[in-house]
Amino acid sequence: MSETYFALNPATGERLPGEYPIATQADVERACSLANSPSTWASLSDVATRAQKLRDAAAAIEALGDALIEMAHLESGLPVARLTGERARTCGQLRAFADHIESSGVLDSLSLPGNPNRAPLPLPSLRLEKHPIGVVAVFGASNFPLAFSVAGGDTASALAAGCPVVVKVHPLHPGTSEMVFGALASAFGDAVQRVHGGAEVGEWLVTDLNVAAVGFTGSQRAGLALFRLGANRPEPIPVFAEMGSVNPVFALPPGQTESNAAGYVASLTLGAGQFCTNPGLLVGVDSPGFSAFVAEISRLVSTSGEATMLSAGIAAAYEAGLCRLSSAEGVRLLAEGPQARLYSATPSEGAELFEEVFGPCGVVVTCRDEAEMLEFAGSMPGQLTATLLGATAGHSLVPVLKRRVGRVVFDGFPTGVEVSPAMVHGGPFPATTDSRFTSVGMTAIERWLRPVCVQNEPSEVD
Amino acid sequence: MSETYFALNPATGERLPGEYPIATQADVERACSLANSPSTWASLSDVATRAQKLRDAAAAIEALGDALIEMAHLESGLPVARLTGERARTCGQLRAFADHIESSGVLDSLSLPGNPNRAPLPLPSLRLEKHPIGVVAVFGASNFPLAFSVAGGDTASALAAGCPVVVKVHPLHPGTSEMVFGALASAFGDAVQRVHGGAEVGEWLVTDLNVAAVGFTGSQRAGLALFRLGANRPEPIPVFAEMGSVNPVFALPPGQTESNAAGYVASLTLGAGQFCTNPGLLVGVDSPGFSAFVAEISRLVSTSGEATMLSAGIAAAYEAGLCRLSSAEGVRLLAEGPQARLYSATPSEGAELFEEVFGPCGVVVTCRDEAEMLEFAGSMPGQLTATLLGATAGHSLVPVLKRRVGRVVFDGFPTGVEVSPAMVHGGPFPATTDSRFTSVGMTAIERWLRPVCVQNEPSEVD
Numbered sequence: 076m077s078e079t080y081f082a083l084n085p086a087t088g089e090r091l092p093g094e095y096p097i098a099t100q101a102d103v104e105r106a107c108s109l110a111n112s113p114s115t116w117a118s119l120s121d122v123a124t125r126a127q128k129l130r131d132a133a134a135a136i137e138a139l140g141d142a143l144i145e146m147a148h149l150e151s152g153l154p155v156a157r158l159t160g161e162r163a164r165t166c167g168q169l170r171a172f173a174d175h176i177e178s179s180g181v182l183d184s185l186s187l188p189g190n191p192n193r194a195p196l197p198l199p200s201l202r203l204e205k206h207p208i209g210v211v212a213v214f215g216a217s218n219f220p221l222a223f224s225v226a227g228g229d230t231a232s233a234l235a236a237g238c239p240v241v242v243k244v245h246p247l248h249p250g251t252s253e254m255v256f257g258a259l260a261s262a263f264g265d266a267v268q269r270v271h272g273g274a275e276v277g278e279w280l281v282t283d284l285n286v287a288a289v290g291f292t293g294s295q296r297a298g299l300a301l302f303r304l305g306a307n308r309p310e311p312i313p314v315f316a317e318m319g320s321v322n323p324v325f326a327l328p329p330g331q332t333e334s335n336a337a338g339y340v341a342s343l344t345l346g347a348g349q350f351c352t353n354p355g356l357l358v359g360v361d362s363p364g365f366s367a368f369v370a371e372i373s374r375l376v377s378t379s380g381e382a383t384m385l386s387a388g389i390a391a392a393y394e395a396g397l398c399r400l401s402s403a404e405g406v407r408l409l410a411e412g413p414q415a416r417l418y419s420a421t422p423s424e425g426a427e428l429f430e431e432v433f434g435p436c437g438v439v440v441t442c443r444d445e446a447e448m449l450e451f452a453g454s455m456p457g458q459l460t461a462t463l464l465g466a467t468a469g470h471s472l473v474p475v476l477k478r479r480v481g482r483v484v485f486d487g488f489p490t491g492v493e494v495s496p497a498m499v500h501g502g503p504f505p506a507t508t509d510s511r512f513t514s515v516g517m518t519a520i521e522r523w524l525r526p527v528c529v530q531n532e533p534s535e536v537d
Numbered sequence: 538m539s540e541t542y543f544a545l546n547p548a549t550g551e552r553l554p555g556e557y558p559i560a561t562q563a564d565v566e567r568a569c570s571l572a573n574s575p576s577t578w579a580s581l582s583d584v585a586t587r588a589q590k591l592r593d594a595a596a597a598i599e600a601l602g603d604a605l606i607e608m609a610h611l612e613s614g615l616p617v618a619r620l621t622g623e624r625a626r627t628c629g630q631l632r633a634f635a636d637h638i639e640s641s642g643v644l645d646s647l648s649l650p651g652n653p654n655r656a657p658l659p660l661p662s663l664r665l666e667k668h669p670i671g672v673v674a675v676f677g678a679s680n681f682p683l684a685f686s687v688a689g690g691d692t693a694s695a696l697a698a699g700c701p702v703v704v705k706v707h708p709l710h711p712g713t714s715e716m717v718f719g720a721l722a723s724a725f726g727d728a729v730q731r732v733h734g735g736a737e738v739g740e741w742l743v744t745d746l747n748v749a750a751v752g753f754t755g756s757q758r759a760g761l762a763l764f765r766l767g768a769n770r771p772e773p774i775p776v777f778a779e780m781g782s783v784n785p786v787f788a789l790p791p792g793q794t795e796s797n798a799a800g801y802v803a804s805l806t807l808g809a810g811q812f813c814t815n816p817g818l819l820v821g822v823d824s825p826g827f828s829a830f831v832a833e834i835s836r837l838v839s840t841s842g843e844a845t846m847l848s849a850g851i852a853a854a855y856e857a858g859l860c861r862l863s864s865a866e867g868v869r870l871l872a873e874g875p876q877a878r879l880y881s882a883t884p885s886e887g888a889e890l891f892e893e894v895f896g897p898c899g900v901v902v903t904c905r906d907e908a909e910m911l912e913f914a915g916s917m918p919g920q921l922t923a924t925l926l927g928a929t930a931g932h933s934l935v936p937v938l939k940r941r942v943g944r945v946v947f948d949g950f951p952t953g954v955e956v957s958p959a960m961v962h963g964g965p966f967p968a969t970t971d972s973r974f975t976s977v978g979m980t981a982i983e984r985w986l987r988p989v990c991v992q993n994e995p996s997e998v999d
Contacts, residue, residue, distance in 0.1 A: 187959045199949055201959035203980075206939060208972060299773075306768030310966045311761075313973070468994050477668060482990040487661055497649045497663035499990035504772050510670060510987040511775070518665075518988065525972040526980065528944040528961035532930050 107285035126173035135258035152383030172235035207237035209287020215245035216292035229290030236523035321355035330465020331368035342488035348435030373410035396432030457503025568730035569747035588635035597720035614845030634697035669699035671749025677707035678754035691752030698985035783817035792927020793830035804950035810897030835872035858894030919965025
């Protein structure tokens with residue numbers, strides 16, 4: 076008899092129906108071995124078939140109907156409207172990857188003819204092909220029970236690349252995961268596998284010999300641990316971990332408007348602040364204008380609403396983060412809502428400012444002058460995003476930020492990550508473990524592709 | 538006073554003129570800090586200027602004339618003709634990367650317009666840009682004092698990407714390295730730096746906070762150690778290490794020709810076998826034809842010539858490798874030249890067969906039947922190349938090999954790696970530390986580029 080676990084309703088703390096088996100190491104090995112079998116590889120080998128399976132999976136998820144949304148709402152506490160949007164994103168993403176592999180040329184070979192007359196040696200013909208890297212282990216995220224979970228972006232991009240997938244279900248939404256997994260498996264069969272469990276199950280997965288690469292979205296602690304586990308295996312494998320960041324917003328005088336104040340607070344408190352791209356820092360230069368802007372933001376934070384957090388554990392971690400900030404010497408509370416908090420600080424707080432508090436918590440960083448703001452920007456650890464309010468394209472912050480972040484947003488807010496061929500949801504460490512890749516958008520597929528050169532292949536027309 | 542070292546002439550064992558300073562940790566820090574200064578970044582920011590510098594560097598290396606070839610010959614023992622070709626490859630590579638960044642579109646942005654009318658939310662404009670990853674540390678290889686050294690493929694691709702470079706000179710050819718470095722620095726100034734020293738200097742370099750990525754060509758032991766060092770830094774960085782392999786050649790009956798026997802031995806003994814792509818394994822199915830093929834190869838190995846190895850240490854390691862093979866139970870000596878050796882074995886020798894013996898040493902693996910050959914191919918650790926002699930494009934070995942190698946060669950030999958947009962000089966571990974990249978060919982630049990998305994940038998025409 077294997078151990079089991081269950082989900083709690085984060086709104087009530089009550090146990091939800093359903094029991095889920097915690098995987099043993101043998102279960103993990105079996106799932107990975109099944110995923111890596113010749114028959115699953117064969118089932119993924121044809122691009123058109125793969126694209127159709129991605130579309131079939133999207134349709135099967137939609138066919139789950141309201142029951143899926145209800146389950147995800149019960150398990151995550153996220154509002155039905157948000158989950159409905161997230162389902163659309165999830166299915167849209169599966170279809171976008173289907174289109175991408177069929178139409179964008181991303182999987183096309185590059186064929187270069189040879190030249191037998193080249194001196195001093197003949198030039199052989201060369202063809203560069205794109206091949207799937209191998210079985211991809213995907214770690215579902217707590218904060219997106221659909222779009223960054225069983226059939227989320229990591230899974231969709233890996234399957235699009237032709238890689239079988241083994242998902243570690245996030246234990247906060249096992250029921251949702253089982254429903255989505257059923258839909259996914261109806262299209263992909265054994266080429267998709269899922270296991271339930273905690274950190275130990277994750278470690279077995281990352282060290283399994285049948286696993287060739289890992290996609291992870293979550294905390295810095297867990298992401299870095301898995302990255303190191305992958306790198307230190309006898310046969311090292313790449314672990315792409317997206318570990319969040321504080322996503323600073325730089326408010327220049329022309330951007331210190333009432334509508335941007337409202338926009339900032341809306342982005343900060345969206346989904347109880349539980350987004351990787353939550354704008355946790357607001358940076359400006361000391362001035363009456365910036366003070367007025369911050370005063371308006373403070374007012375809006377005080378009157379902001381409340382939402383259920385994903386779990387009691389995440390709510391407790393949020394409270395602990397607030398405590399840590401409150402007790403920092405140079406940090407003081409500016410405004411307090413039922414859930415949201417706004418603090419003030421100066422750049423001299425340093426590293427403290429860049430520790431993400433997962434939830435609707437903002438810190439206003441007031442710089443003496445533009446030079447200090449530039450220096451602050453240059454000192455930032457890697458971030459998923461940085462936002463500029465009221466800056467021209469040529470502002471001196473822009474090149475500094477491009478060195479430190481994956482996405483620079485002008486006159487908008489970082490939450491709401493478009494699924495696009497031009498998106499980057501990545502960035503220098505510690506935002507991710509590899510700044511050369513993204514986990515959202517069509518180029519997310521590049522994490523799972525490796526090149527193979529075929530030299531001097533004989534023609535078959537003999 | 539810093540410690541110094543000197544080079545030995547591998548042909549005579551005599552000390553060569555010239556003394557080179559072994560870097561202290563402070564020297565390494567200074568080099569990396571200089572490489573990462575705002576002025577070096579500014580000097581590399583414009584693509585056309587960078588391309589011109591690459592061309593200037595090529596011209597400056599050529600302007601060193603015969604003196605460079607003489608120095609490289611003295612330090613490496615490699616023949617003048619080979620070094621002349623290697624210089625052409627090195628300069629051609631610098632120019633090819635200049636053309637590549639100007640004409641191929643590899644650094645182009647992808648701009649997608651926004652749509653203010655999209656429902657439910659407006660679509661922002663998005664632009665995907667390619668940015669240099671940061672300072673790249675390059676480790677010169679022992680076996681290519683020009684083409685995989687100070688101004689070799691790693692350096693050329695990194696500079697083409699816009700990354701400053703710090704080279705760790707290979708201690709077997711310091712004089713050659715200083716000459717090439719002078720030429721390179723005449724074009725690139727402080728954006729290129731070099732340090733001399735051994736393993737300790739390499740470790741300081743990989744752990745320096747100003748270094749963002751590493752390119753290495755060399756042994757599995759050293760490459761893996763540096764890879765792990767990079768992954769285990771507080772801020773992990775990617776280390777692309779190309780660590781060689783045994784490059785199996787599968788000889789099918791139609792390929793068991795006299796000319797292929799000669800081609801195999803020529804490839805095996807080329808440059809005293811000191812190539813990453815040296816074909817150390819010859820695999821076939823037991824048959825009179827294969828026996829005759831192997832007999833011809835044995836004859837050619839017995840009558841093959843001799844060449845100076847790169848160093849006394851490499852020659853000693855070669856001898857040790859031969860001893861290891863000779864003493865393996867199922868391995869026996871088939872043929873012996875003054876330097877080259879040919880052994881026979883069966884697939885049951887397993888892992889032993891895949892330990893590279895750096896030098897002109899081949900092992901003939903005789904399989905019972907095609908099924909055993911297929912199984913053997915599927916069991917191979919990752920390889921840079923695999924070669925098929927006499928196979929059709931549709932042979933059952935082809936898909937198996939594509940899973941295990943970076944390049945599949947038909948009816949040719951793996952030595953001689955074209956610098957081409959379709960080349961892959963890479964492969965699954967242990968051939969390299971990351972199967973998604975190559976160190977030769979134009980796509981080598983992708984190791985040093987990271988994407989940055991610019992969202993909703995205001996137009997400057999206000």
